[in-house]
Amino acid sequence: xxPIRARLLRLADDDHVLxxxxxxxxxxxxxMRVFFHELGALYxxxxxxxxxxxxxxxxxxxxxxxxxxxxxxxxVLDQQLTYWKDQLAAAPALLELPADRPRxxxxxxxxxxxxxxxxxxxxxxxxxxxxxxxxxxxxxxxAAFKTLLYRYSGQPDIVxxxxxxxxxxxEVEGVIGFFLNxxxxxTRLQRDESYRELLRDVREVCLSGYTHQDVPFEKLVEELKxxxxxxxxxxxxxxxxxHYASAGKKSLAxxxxxxxxxxxxxxKFDLSLLxxxxxxxxxxxxxxxxxxxDAATIDRMAVHFQRLxxxxxxxxxxxxxxxxxxxERETAQLLHEWNDTAAEYQAQCMYEQFAEQAKRxxxxxxxxxxxxxxxxxxxxxxxxQLAHYLRAKGVGPEGxxxxxxxxxxEMVVGLFGILKTGAAFVPLDASYPRExxxxxxADAHVKVLLTEERLAGEFAESGVELVCLDTAAAELxxxxxxxxxxxVADANLAYMIYTSGSTGRPKGVAxxxxxxxxxxxxxxxxxxxxxLAGVLASTSICFxxxxxELFVPLTCGGKVVLxxxxxxxxxxxxxxxxxxxxxxxxxxxxxxxxxGLPEFETVVLCGEVFxxxxxxxxxxxxxxxxxxxxxGPSEDTVYSTVSLVDRDSDQPxxxxxxxxxxxxxxxxxxxRPVPTGVYGEICIAGDGLARGYLNRPDVTAEKFVPxxxxxxxxxRLYRTGDxxxxxxxxxxxxxxxxxxxxxxxxYRIELGEIxxxxxxxxxxxxxxxxxxxxxQLDKYLVAYIVSAGKPPxxxxxxxxxxxxxxxxxxxxxxxxLNELPRTPNGKVDRRSLxxxxxxxxxPEAVYVSPRTIVEEALAGIWSNILRVERVGVADNFxxxxxxxxxxxxxxxxxxxxxxxxLPLRSLFEEPTIEGMERLMHADVSQRERIxxxxxxxxxxxxxxxxxLESTLTEKLAAGTMAVS
Numbered sequence: 035x036x037p038i039r040a041r042l043l044r045l046a047d048d049d050h051v052l053x054x055x056x057x058x059x060x061x062x063x064x065x066m067r068v069f070f071h072e073l074g075a076l077y078x079x080x081x082x083x084x085x086x087x088x089x090x091x092x093x094x095x096x097x098x099x100x101x102x103x104x105x106x107x108x109x110v111l112d113q114q115l116t117y118w119k120d121q122l123a124a125a126p127a128l129l130e131l132p133a134d135r136p137r138x139x140x141x142x143x144x145x146x147x148x149x150x151x152x153x154x155x156x157x158x159x160x161x162x163x164x165x166x167x168x169x170x171x172x173x174x175x176x177a178a179f180k181t182l183l184y185r186y187s188g189q190p191d192i193v194x195x196x197x198x199x200x201x202x203x204x205e206v207e208g209v210i211g212f213f214l215n216x217x218x219x220x221t222r223l224q225r226d227e228s229y230r231e232l233l234r235d236v237r238e239v240c241l242s243g244y245t246h247q248d249v250p251f252e253k254l255v256e257e258l259k260x261x262x263x264x265x266x267x268x269x270x271x272x273x274x275x276x277h278y279a280s281a282g283k284k285s286l287a288x289x290x291x292x293x294x295x296x297x298x299x300x301x302k303f304d305l306s307l308l309x310x311x312x313x314x315x316x317x318x319x320x321x322x323x324x325x326x327x328d329a330a331t332i333d334r335m336a337v338h339f340q341r342l343x344x345x346x347x348x349x350x351x352x353x354x355x356x357x358x359x360x361x362e363r364e365t366a367q368l369l370h371e372w373n374d375t376a377a378e379y380q381a382q383c384m385y386e387q388f389a390e391q392a393k394r395x396x397x398x399x400x401x402x403x404x405x406x407x408x409x410x411x412x413x414x415x416x417x418x419q420l421a422h423y424l425r426a427k428g429v430g431p432e433g434x435x436x437x438x439x440x441x442x443x444e445m446v447v448g449l450f451g452i453l454k455t456g457a458a459f460v461p462l463d464a465s466y467p468r469e470x471x472x473x474x475x476a477d478a479h480v481k482v483l484l485t486e487e488r489l490a491g492e493f494a495e496s497g498v499e500l501v502c503l504d505t506a507a508a509e510l511x512x513x514x515x516x517x518x519x520x521x522v523a524d525a526n527l528a529y530m531i532y533t534s535g536s537t538g539r540p541k542g543v544a545x546x547x548x549x550x551x552x553x554x555x556x557x558x559x560x561x562x563x564x565x566l567a568g569v570l571a572s573t574s575i576c577f578x579x580x581x582x583e584l585f586v587p588l589t590c591g592g593k594v595v596l597x598x599x600x601x602x603x604x605x606x607x608x609x610x611x612x613x614x615x616x617x618x619x620x621x622x623x624x625x626x627x628x629x630g631l632p633e634f635e636t637v638v639l640c641g642e643v644f645x646x647x648x649x650x651x652x653x654x655x656x657x658x659x660x661x662x663x664x665x666g667p668s669e670d671t672v673y674s675t676v677s678l679v680d681r682d683s684d685q686p687x688x689x690x691x692x693x694x695x696x697x698x699x700x701x702x703x704x705x706r707p708v709p710t711g712v713y714g715e716i717c718i719a720g721d722g723l724a725r726g727y728l729n730r731p732d733v734t735a736e737k738f739v740p741x742x743x744x745x746x747x748x749x750r751l752y753r754t755g756d757x758x759x760x761x762x763x764x765x766x767x768x769x770x771x772x773x774x775x776x777x778x779x780x781y782r783i784e785l786g787e788i789x790x791x792x793x794x795x796x797x798x799x800x801x802x803x804x805x806x807x808x809x810q811l812d813k814y815l816v817a818y819i820v821s822a823g824k825p826p827x828x829x830x831x832x833x834x835x836x837x838x839x840x841x842x843x844x845x846x847x848x849x850x851l852n853e854l855p856r857t858p859n860g861k862v863d864r865r866s867l868x869x870x871x872x873x874x875x876x877p878e879a880v881y882v883s884p885r886t887i888v889e890e891a892l893a894g895i896w897s898n899i900l901r902v903e904r905v906g907v908a909d910n911f912x913x914x915x916x917x918x919x920x921x922x923x924x925x926x927x928x929x930x931x932x933x934x935x936l937p938l939r940s941l942f943e944e945p946t947i948e949g950m951e952r953l954m955h956a957d958v959s960q961r962e963r964i965x966x967x968x969x970x971x972x973x974x975x976x977x978x979x980x981x982l983e984s985t986l987t988e989k990l991a992a993g994t995m996a997v998s
């Protein structure tokens with residue numbers, strides 16, 4: 035079609051509209067000014083019957099195009115390209131501004147605009163500031179805009195595109211055509227530099243860019259070969275322009291002419307800022323991609339930009355990270371209104387609350403595990419007997435007593451018995467390596483450990499006095515059943531849980547009684563008595579979700595239903611009594627996949643990102659009426675925020691609002707609140723905060739800092755290291771980590787701890803551990819190593835790690851590299867680390883095929899669970915990529931197929947198919963049935979669909995087989 039089209043619309047005899055359509059290839063902004071000037075000259079001349087007053091052009095656009103090709107070649111082109119290649123080397127591919135929606139896979143152009151005005155006084159002061167630094171108003175405003183982008187994104191390396199007229203020769207000033215070019219202006223900002231220093235940097239970048247403006251942008255893209263993506267434009271995604279307004283109304287002979295402004299709904303970039311200088315004011319327009327940003331977000335951005343400009347002219351020597359963005363109203367909302375959570379509660383120790391409940395409802399069921407049922411009165415008396423026994427050994431307030439027992443009623447007795455002495459409990463997991471267990475005992479200076487005779491050998495050389503609850507049962511039964519007389523203040527320690535540590539050693543988080551009291555009080559307000567009537571306790575006591583599962587129901591008359599893991603729920607004898615399930619999303623996803631789920635009222639999820647799909651699945655496949663998404667680190671007593679999931683929402687669940695007597699702030703690196711919608715570090719205050727880290731005053735001081743936003747003396751903030759933001763409605767959104775701490779299946783893992791242990795292996799020069807996610811959304815750990823000589827095998831590395839780390843911290847895959855990929859500044863480029871499947875691995879142990887019918891049947895189940903083609907009978911489940919969630923799934927399928935229940939710990943003790951067969955054959959009376967089942971499974975697996983249907987129908991009709 036023609037690149038120039040015109041239409042004249044007659045609205046009335048004296049009112050017309052001229053429509054002009056011009057393709058950008060034949061015109062630009064400068065061209066339009068030339069066009070209208072010439073149109074007016076011609077109109078006036080022809081109206082008066084005069085000839086055209088326009089002089090013949092010296093050159094036409096075609097002449098310019100020919101000259102450009104001739105001139106911009108060889109050495110000139112090389113010199114220009116070299117500048118831009120150096121200028122944009124290793125520039126970030128994408129500026130990620132905090133959007134309201136995920137970036138679409140294919141970039142869209144659905145746009146919106148927001149206009150604003152910069153007053154004359156502000157413009158005058160900005161102009162004067164520019165003069166002081168020999169900078170134009172364009173440079174002054176661009177430096178301010180880049181400061182805003184830096185404060186919004188947190189990215190210090192920013193590339194912004196801007197158009198230039200590119201008419202460097204007087205001969206082309208009156209030519210209509212496309213001369214426009216685009217410059218990519220890159221600035222590296224530093225948080226400690228002042229705005230004035232930044233302006234000087236921007237000025238130099240602009241001047242250098244103008245000197246090298248002749249290379250067409252498309253030629254630059256062709257030469258740089260950036261990684262192309264359909265989701266965003268190359269080189270830059272944000273555009274900045276400053277124009278000077280032409281006269282509005284123009285008088286032609288017999289006519290008054292004025293432009294008709296059209297509203298454009300097309301977004302060329304993620305964000306564009308167009309500034310037009312009128313006589314004194316500046317009119318600003320923010321054009322944005324409406325598939326990324328809401329109008330309210332851009333409204334706030336416009337306000338923040340103006341406030342930033344005012345802060346700049348007030349103090350241009352202020353650090354750019356300190357310049358003000360927020361007004362008083364938004365600051366008050368972020369700091370106070372959305373943290374108004376104060377609620378009265380009795381700071382009573384949880385064992386005291388339990389004892390009072392036992393007096394009110396002595397005969398009510400407190401704990402059940404299979405056929406083992408314990409009333410409140412019995413549990414209280416047995417805990418009292420243990421407390422008297424421990425008191426006689428000198429255990430008292432501020433003491434630390436460790437507990438390492440199987441999941442049982444005795445475990446609950448042990449926890450309450452320790453608390454009733456006034457001491458705090460330190461939970462240990464028997465599956466942890468001996469070295470780790472002994473380290474924790476020594477670090478906590480534990481004098482007494484509650485355990486069982488079966489586990490006593492693990493602690494024989496620990497130097498700790500062992501109390502085996504099973505062998506000491508008779509002596510405990512002789513103790514008094516009355517409540518011990520001991521004074522415990524709410525500031526005394528209640529428990530200490532060890533978490534992963536970045537230094538290579540776990541660290542103990544010390545929680546006081548008042549913090550647990552605050553948690554229990556909040557929970558009783560949020561959850562009804564019916565919901566807390568039967569709480570499933572399936573979480574390890576080494577994971578602080580167990581605090582909620584055990585102590586919340588037992589302080590308000592509810593019942594605790596013990597289970598070894600969540601996936602046992604469908605088979606629990608008293609599953610119908612479960613009203614509330616509390617777990618991590620990955621475990622809940624596994625439960626939802628199972629059939630035959632019992633009815634329960636409420637689901638409480640925490641510890642991992644909660645997807646929208648999982649929320650939909652829970653509402654669709656379970657009877658849950660209420661689903662909660664909670665967030666909180668161990669350092670803030672289990673939970674810090676709460677969100678009730680909306681069944682009808684099409685958005686992922688947020689982490690909601692701070693719970694009672696808690697406050698959550700989103701802060702920048704200087705501990706200042708960031709604007710609504712902008713990401714920052716999640717910092718928590720309130721009554722749930724831990725005392726700190728045991729024996730780690732330096733780390734405690736680093737993470738628990740003074741709370742500048744509280745009027746309370748000694749108030750502190752906990753810096754979580756998590757990234758989040760406040761949404762426009764005030765809800766909190768979790769977005770990840772600022773460091774290399776991760777959550778895998780609910781476990782908090784410091785990747786640095788794994789790296790520290792691996793680096794101690796002889797011959798390893800470099801190591802990095804990261805978390806990956808497969809197509810099934812299962813997260814797993816991968817270790818990348820650089821070896822000095824012959825690289826160690828995965829088996830050798832796992833054995834080395836198992837001596838120090840628990841099973842959930844052992845990587846599922848090990849990748850040997852010649853060197854680690856690095857960024858230009860020397861840091862490991864984690865994004866460039868290859869997927870394990872794409873790297874040749876060192877051959878491991880020789881494959882041993884199944885030798886029996888049972889081994890062959892088990893190999894089929896293992897292959898299906900692990901999604902691998904071939905499994906040898908000597909292959910280690912965890913070395914094939916297995917983890918705790920897959921282990922639970924595996925044992926559930928084995929139980930379903932063979933009607934044999936194996937405890938979860940059995941897979942850790944015997945992680946091979948041959949070992950599992952030995953466990954299954956332990957009961958001699960079951961061997962024949964197991965053999966027949968295995969034969970049937972293999973027969974069914976070999977059948978076609980039609981044969982399978984016929985066989986199952988026949989066996990069901992004969993009543994010889996049950997099929998699930």
